Amino acid sequence: MSVVKSAAAAEDVIVIENLNKWYGDFHVLRDINLRVKKGERIVICGPSGSGKSTTIRCINRLEEFQEGSLVVDGVEMIDDVKNIESIRRDVGMVFQHFNLFPHLTILENLTLGPIWVQKKPKAEAEAIAMKYLERVKIPDQADKYPGQLSGGQQQRVAIARSLCMNPNIMLFDEPTSALDPEMIKEVLDVMVELAEDGMTMLCVTHEMGFARKVADRVIFMDAGQIVEENEPEEFFNNPQNERTQLFLSQILNH
Amino acid sequence: MDNYQPIPARPAPVKTVGAVAWMRNNLFSSIPNSIVTILIATFLVQIIPPIVDWAILSANWTGTKEADCTRDGACWVFINAWSQQFFYGSYPTEEIWRINLMLVLLALVMIASFKLPKAIRMKASIIAWLALPFIGMAILDGRLLGLPVVSTDLWGGFSLNVFMAAASIIVAFPFSFLWALGRRSDMPFIRSVSVIFIEFFRGVPVLSLFFMGSVMLPLFFAEGTNVDKLIRVWLVLIFFMSGYMAEVFRGGFQAVPAGQYEAADSIGLSYWQKILLIILPQVIKVSMPNILATFVMLFKNTTFLLIIGIPEVVQTLQTALSNSYWLGGHAVEGYLFVFFVFWASCFGMSVMSRRIERKLNTDKRD
Numbered sequence: 205m206s207v208v209k210s211a212a213a214a215e216d217v218i219v220i221e222n223l224n225k226w227y228g229d230f231h232v233l234r235d236i237n238l239r240v241k242k243g244e245r246i247v248i249c250g251p252s253g254s255g256k257s258t259t260i261r262c263i264n265r266l267e268e269f270q271e272g273s274l275v276v277d278g279v280e281m282i283d284d285v286k287n288i289e290s291i292r293r294d295v296g297m298v299f300q301h302f303n304l305f306p307h308l309t310i311l312e313n314l315t316l317g318p319i320w321v322q323k324k325p326k327a328e329a330e331a332i333a334m335k336y337l338e339r340v341k342i343p344d345q346a347d348k349y350p351g352q353l354s355g356g357q358q359q360r361v362a363i364a365r366s367l368c369m370n371p372n373i374m375l376f377d378e379p380t381s382a383l384d385p386e387m388i389k390e391v392l393d394v395m396v397e398l399a400e401d402g403m404t405m406l407c408v409t410h411e412m413g414f415a416r417k418v419a420d421r422v423i424f425m426d427a428g429q430i431v432e433e434n435e436p437e438e439f440f441n442n443p444q445n446e447r448t449q450l451f452l453s454q455i456l457n458h
Numbered sequence: 459m460d461n462y463q464p465i466p467a468r469p470a471p472v473k474t475v476g477a478v479a480w481m482r483n484n485l486f487s488s489i490p491n492s493i494v495t496i497l498i499a500t501f502l503v504q505i506i507p508p509i510v511d512w513a514i515l516s517a518n519w520t521g522t523k524e525a526d527c528t529r530d531g532a533c534w535v536f537i538n539a540w541s542q543q544f545f546y547g548s549y550p551t552e553e554i555w556r557i558n559l560m561l562v563l564l565a566l567v568m569i570a571s572f573k574l575p576k577a578i579r580m581k582a583s584i585i586a587w588l589a590l591p592f593i594g595m596a597i598l599d600g601r602l603l604g605l606p607v608v609s610t611d612l613w614g615g616f617s618l619n620v621f622m623a624a625a626s627i628i629v630a631f632p633f634s635f636l637w638a639l640g641r642r643s644d645m646p647f648i649r650s651v652s653v654i655f656i657e658f659f660r661g662v663p664v665l666s667l668f669f670m671g672s673v674m675l676p677l678f679f680a681e682g683t684n685v686d687k688l689i690r691v692w693l694v695l696i697f698f699m700s701g702y703m704a705e706v707f708r709g710g711f712q713a714v715p716a717g718q719y720e721a722a723d724s725i726g727l728s729y730w731q732k733i734l735l736i737i738l739p740q741v742i743k744v745s746m747p748n749i750l751a752t753f754v755m756l757f758k759n760t761t762f763l764l765i766i767g768i769p770e771v772v773q774t775l776q777t778a779l780s781n782s783y784w785l786g787g788h789a790v791e792g793y794l795f796v797f798f799v800f801w802a803s804c805f806g807m808s809v810m811s812r813r814i815e816r817k818l819n820t821d822k823r824d
Contacts (some may be wrong), residue, residue, distance in 0.1 A: 266720050293726040305817070307739045316735065317725035363719075369725055370597035 216275075217242045217373060217404055218263060221274035225258065232258055233269065234428040242372075243407045247415040247436075250425035251451060256408045259425070260375045263406070264295040277372060291322060296366030300378040302358040304350035310337070310361050311346040317369045329368075340394050352358035356387025360394055367398075374398065376407040410455060416440065424448045492711075513794075524786050536788040537795050540778045544795070547614015547769045553606065559616045560594045564624060568810075572817070587774040588632070591625035610688040614769030616799055622770075623757040626695035627703075633696065634703030639733065641708055652704070659701030664759050666692045672766040691763060699756050706748040710741035743818040754804050761796075771796060 218240035223235040223451045233255050240246060248256045261267040262274060265281055265288045274281045276291050305313050314333035324332075330400040340360035342353075350358055359379055366374060376395065380388045392414050399418040400403055409415070415422050415436055422433045422439040424447075432445045440456075441452045485495045516531030527533035537544070546554050567590055571583035596602045598613060598621070613621075619729075640652030659667075671694035672687055679685055714737055722732040764773035775792045778784060 264724055266723060289726050289728065292724060295724075297720075297724040299717055299721065299724075301715075301717050303717035305718065305721070305736055307743065317727070320731050320735065321726045365725065381651075450782075 215242050216240065217277055218406075219273075219275040220259075220262075221273045222271050223259075223274060224261065225255075225262065225267065225269040225271075233262070236272070236422070236428075238430065240373075240404065240406065243351060243402045243404055245399050245403075246407065246423060247417050247419040248406065248408045248420050248423045248425060248437075249410055249415070249451075249455075250431075253395050254425040255428040256425045257377050260297075260377060260406050260408055263373075264292050264297055265377060266297075293317075293369055294371055295373045295375060295443075296369060296371035297375045298359070298362050298366055298377065298379045300381050301354070302350070302362045302382075304358055304362055304365070306350050309347050310342075310353070311348055313350065313361060314365050314368050315431050317365070322369070332368050333364070336367045337361075339367070339397075340364045341390075355383045356389060356390045359383065359387075359391045363394055363398070373404045374408065375408070376405065378408050378410075380409065380411055412440065412456065424451065426451070472543070490628045499621060503566050524784050527786065532791050532794075533786065533788055534671060534790055534791060536778070536784060536786075539784075540774075543615060543774045543778060544771055545615045546617055547774055549608060549614065549617075550606075550612065553600075553608055556605070556608075560621065561617065562599050563590065563593065563597075564620075568793065572813075573797065577712050587628055588680045591628050594621060594625060610686050610793065613688065614771075615774050616771040618768070619757065619760040619763075619770050620803070622692065622695060622760050622763070623753070626692060626699050627756060630696045630699035630703055634700035635707055635738070637700060637704035638707035638711060656701045656704045659698050660705065664698055665762055667698055668762060668766050670694065687766075691766070691768065697759075699752070702752050702755075703749065706745050706752055707741055710743075710745035711737070713744045738820075743815075746811055746815050746818065750807060754807065757804065757807075758800060760804065790803070 216239045218238065220236055220238040223233055223236040224231070234249055236255075236259055238259075248259065248318045250256045256268055262269050262281075263276060264427070277294055279287055279291055281287065281291065288366055304310075305334075308316065311330060311333055314336065315326065315329040316352060318329035318332055319326060322329075333348065334343055337346055342357055342360055345353055345361070350361065353361065362381075379395070380391050383391065388411070392411060394405070395414065400447065405418075407414075407419075421433055423430055424438050424439070424443075424445070426447050432439070432448045434444075439448075440452065443452055486492045498799065513529045514531075516529045518527040518531065518533050518535050519534040521527065522539055523535070526535050542551070542554075546557055549557060567586045570586060571579065574582055585702075597605075599607065599610070601607045637652050637656055640648045641656060643649045643652070668691060671690045675690050675693070676685070718736055718740065719732065722736045727735065760770055761772045763770045764776070767773075769777070775796060779789055779792060807813050
């Protein structure tokens with residue numbers, strides 16, 4: 205395993221051991237092993253269908269798995285509903301298609317979790333929401349509805365919505381794939397800031413510039429397996445595996 | 459190089475706007491179209507004046523008895539003379555204010571669900587709606603409120619149609635939502651019970667259900683209990699309606715993207731928080747046109763209640779038509795009146811549902 209840049213706290217917040225998952229007969233995840241330390245930033249890339257989204261969706265139990273073990277924040281993810289809900293409160297997730305709640309205003313989108321899950325008073329929840337809206341630089345949109353915002357703004361709201369729950373870990377599932385080129389940067393900027401603040405992040409993305417800039421480790425997946433993992437410089441300049449070389453040549457040379 | 463300058467918007471060419479252009483585009487765009495336009499225009503010219511003449515110009519408007527209808531046209535005196543029966547059935551005249559009070563309450567709750575301040579609107583209007591059928595029942599019946607008891611045999615007329623339809627759909631609403639949830643459940647027992655229920659009430663004619671309600675249902679009650687016929691029919695309407703609405707809601711559930719469930723899960727909402735706060739409002743939004751269509755169907759189906767001898771509006775009309783003082787043959791006026799009353803109500807609801815849809819539509823940009 206490679207050297208880790210920011211091993212300030214050497215505590216593993218995510219431990220995945222021999223994870224296997226099937227959709228019916230189809231073996232989607234094969235012997236996944238992954239340890240993530242507190243504060244570590246990990247970028248997962250790979251061709252479509254390689255299981256990268258499925259892997260991070262297992263971490264907050266949006267997907268179930270059949271074999272292996274998964275420990276998040278010291279809690280083993282088993283079929284216990286209480287466990288799952290408490291883990292979900294600690295793990296924020298940002299989706300490719302934002303998935304904001306279209307019938308609620310931006311502010312209501314952000315305060316929903318703090319009010320209903322964390323049982324905070326409304327005023328406090330709104331103060332938290334405004335703090336994070338300012339952090340993603342759109343406090344002036346608080347009273348609009350998601351449908352009135354651009355894609356980039358919606359994705360920043362989605363990030364703020366996760367942050368309002370004060371998570372220890374943030375999962376990003378292709379956060380910029382559905383955005384127009386002009387809007388990718390504004391979302392990546394927010395993510396870079398978040399990384400600089402020391403958030404533990406797992407990010408499925410094809411933004412290789414982002415990976416070089418903030419990742420401690422880059423993981424390459426293909427056909428449900430982790431093919432290669434390394435720190436970004438080594439990963440991009442000196443990929444070991446033939447499959448990785450082919451993938452990188454395809455996404456970097458166009 | 460010149461600076462980029464946006465081109466200002468120009469008005470559309472004159473030929474494409476205005477009444478003449480509209481007529482050319484829509485009525486006379488080709489020779490066959492022009493022929494059809496002329497044929498339809500001739501037909502309308504032939505048919506409209508006699509109708510206007512019969513219904514308005516030579517109609518009889520004033521009077522109290524059949525003998526007052528001396529002119530050739532429609533005898534609206536008939537409707538006038540029987541209007542209390544048509545609207546309130548045989549409900550005692552001095553107690554009719556109770557029916558009016560019930561209708562006013564219905565209207566108030568309707569207005570409240572639009573106009574209350576946003577903070578309490580949801581909670582307050584849901585509670586008000588769910589309480590309304592039972593409050594209405596108490597007002598009409600009177601015994602719980604210390605008013606003179608009016609037996610359900612005397613309830614009737616159009617107000618009964620309105621009351622039965624409204625009371626059924628309100629109670630059916632939460633049930634149908636649960637049936638739809640059940641049908642999507644992962645648990646085989648709950649799913650099959652829901653499927654059987656929904657398919658039974660959708661697959662059986664409503665008339666046979668009414669007969670079942672009035673004749674068969676009493677056989678299932680414990681001996682000695684005597685459940686009022688109107689209540690039994692109300693139960694039947696609730697079951698029937700919730701079967702249909704469950705399917706409407708199921709369509710709505712399918713229109714909510716999986717990402718909404720995942721986003722709700724990812725912020726840690728519990729199952730019921732997710733369903734009630736995130737999914738249900740979106741389901742109602744996409745289902746609104748179909749909810750209205752189902753309600754209109756149910757509302758009109760309440761006229762079938764005459765088959766089992768409940769004096770709803772068509773039943774009272776038939777009583778009026780066979781009354782020995784009014785044997786002049788006023789069926790046309792009577793049925794036209796019923797058409798109009800139902801049409802006006804349904805059109806009103808349709809306007810209201812469009813308003814609700816607009817209110818729920820948050821997708822528009824400023």
